[in-house]
Amino acid sequence: MAKPLQVEVYNPNGKYRVVSTKSMPGTRWINLLVDQDCRLEICTEKKTILSVEDIISLIGNKCDGVIGQLTEDWGEKLFSALSRAGGTAFSNMAVGYNNVDVDAANKHGVAVGNTPGVLTETTAELAASLSLAAARRIVEADEFMRAGLYDGWLPHLFVGNLLKGQTVGVIGAGRIGSAYARMMVEGFKMNLIYYDLYQSTRLEKFVTAYGQFLQANGEQPVTWKRASSMDEVLREADVISLHPVLDKTTYHLVNKERLAKMKKEAILVNCSRGPVIDEVALVEHLKQNPMFRVGLDVFEDEPYMKPGLEKMKNAIIVPHIASASKWTREGMATLAALNVLGKIKGYPIWGDPNNVAPFLNENSPPPAACPSIVNSKALGLPVSKL
Numbered sequence: 001m002a003k004p005l006q007v008e009v010y011n012p013n014g015k016y017r018v019v020s021t022k023s024m025p026g027t028r029w030i031n032l033l034v035d036q037d038c039r040l041e042i043c044t045e046k047k048t049i050l051s052v053e054d055i056i057s058l059i060g061n062k063c064d065g066v067i068g069q070l071t072e073d074w075g076e077k078l079f080s081a082l083s084r085a086g087g088t089a090f091s092n093m094a095v096g097y098n099n100v101d102v103d104a105a106n107k108h109g110v111a112v113g114n115t116p117g118v119l120t121e122t123t124a125e126l127a128a129s130l131s132l133a134a135a136r137r138i139v140e141a142d143e144f145m146r147a148g149l150y151d152g153w154l155p156h157l158f159v160g161n162l163l164k165g166q167t168v169g170v171i172g173a174g175r176i177g178s179a180y181a182r183m184m185v186e187g188f189k190m191n192l193i194y195y196d197l198y199q200s201t202r203l204e205k206f207v208t209a210y211g212q213f214l215q216a217n218g219e220q221p222v223t224w225k226r227a228s229s230m231d232e233v234l235r236e237a238d239v240i241s242l243h244p245v246l247d248k249t250t251y252h253l254v255n256k257e258r259l260a261k262m263k264k265e266a267i268l269v270n271c272s273r274g275p276v277i278d279e280v281a282l283v284e285h286l287k288q289n290p291m292f293r294v295g296l297d298v299f300e301d302e303p304y305m306k307p308g309l310e311k312m313k314n315a316i317i318v319p320h321i322a323s324a325s326k327w328t329r330e331g332m333a334t335l336a337a338l339n340v341l342g343k344i345k346g347y348p349i350w351g352d353p354n355n356v357a358p359f360l361n362e363n364s365p366p367p368a369a370c371p372s373i374v375n376s377k378a379l380g381l382p383v384s385k386l
């Protein structure tokens with residue numbers, strides 16, 4: 001028989017058994033569960049990605065809910081194991097839930113939580129950082145300094161792109177895409193072109209108002225355009241950032257043909273999910289177009305990269321850290337725990353997953369609601385009137 005995975009147990013005599021497949025930042029989430037009569041078991045095994053079998057062994061024979069991670073494959077096997085153990089609640093510690101088979105969860109009557117909102121600005125800030133780092137070749141220049149190659153200022157040394165007055169393109173102007181667009185428009189006075197299935201009226205109003213403000217101050221106004229196709233963004237933008245959800249409509253959204261439509265000196269940033277880009281085609285495009293640059297936080301086969309990407313000087317690559325600020329990660333842990341706790345306690349679903357601030361105030365108890373359950377309608381769960 002396989003050795004049981006190591007766990008840390010809080011409140012051993014608690015009425016409800018909740019499992020967290022990973023240790024998560026902060027202590028508020030732990031206290032919230034323990035104070036509400038949960039026995040919490042946190043897996044402390046030194047293995048980055050747990051297998052389905054590992055998680056089945058953590059669930060055991062009696063488990064009310066699980067807090068899991070985006071690296072785990074939450075499908076039929078795990079939801080049936082959770083439901084057999086009496087569980088009705090699962091939450092990803094992430095806003096994206098492409099690792100979750102929601103139909104399987106529905107079949108077993110398990111609520112699926114996610115953590116929107118708390119990571120919007122943090123993730124947008126990383127996309128902005130990658131955009132700047134790519135435009136100004138910061139990683140290449142840093143490597144050059146550390147290699148002791150700097151022997152004096154030169155007119156051609158690490159010349160990059162000026163963002164001011166250029167066009168930023170956003171594909172997927174939801175919470176994070178809109179926050180990124182605002183940063184680039186307001187911070188660097190870039191014009192905006194965006195593509196989304198839905199109109200982002202708030203974003204459009206923001207850019208219009210900012211353009212009027214600039215004009216009133218004697219400066220060149222910024223402009224916006226909602227593109228009628230994604231290709232329009234690819235053709236016109238100088239910096240393009242990808243922020244859609246990953247689903248069948250966005251798998252390999254950026255492929256060989258689409259890369260060829262982009263400007264030769266464009267910058268492409270991806271802080272959404274790796275499979276949104278065909279990474280093999282991207283490596284080839286980077287090889288053929290040395291002035292084209294990318295900033296990548298996510299990869300097609302995480303944690304691996306497609307061969308050759310690691311050698312490309314025109315690629316900046318970071319390990320899926322876009323939501324990694326202390327405040328955000330602690331908040332994600334809190335929201336994930338409250339999704340699971342709320343379902344176990346029979347609380348209704350919070351009415352506006354875009355406004356999760358009341359759950360994050362450390363100085364007051366959170367509302368008696370589940371912050372964000374993606375399959376609440378399918379399960380017929382009631383909506384909070386708070």
Ligand SMILES: NC(=O)C1=CN([C@@H]2O[C@H](COP(=O)(O)OP(=O)(O)OC[C@H]3O[C@@H](n4cnc5c(N)ncnc54)[C@H](O)[C@@H]3O)[C@@H](O)[C@H]2O)C=CC1
Pocket residue numbers: 095096097116117119123171172173174175176177195196197198243244245246249250271272273297298320321322323
């Ligand atoms: N790298 C990281 O650490 C992080 C990655 N993410 C990823 O970012 C994604 C977006 O997060 P939010 O902005 O909070 O979600 P959101 O739901 O507010 O925004 C997604 C937007 O994509 C649009 N969209 C969907 N299909 C599309 C298509 N085919 N073409 C164009 N637009 C399309 C939607 O209409 C929506 O406006 C998450 O699903 C997650 O995968 C989120 C947080 C951190």
Ligand SMILES: O=C(O)C(=O)CO
Pocket residue numbers: 070093094095096097119322323
């Ligand atoms: O929340 C997500 O979807 C992430 O990728 C990690 O923050």
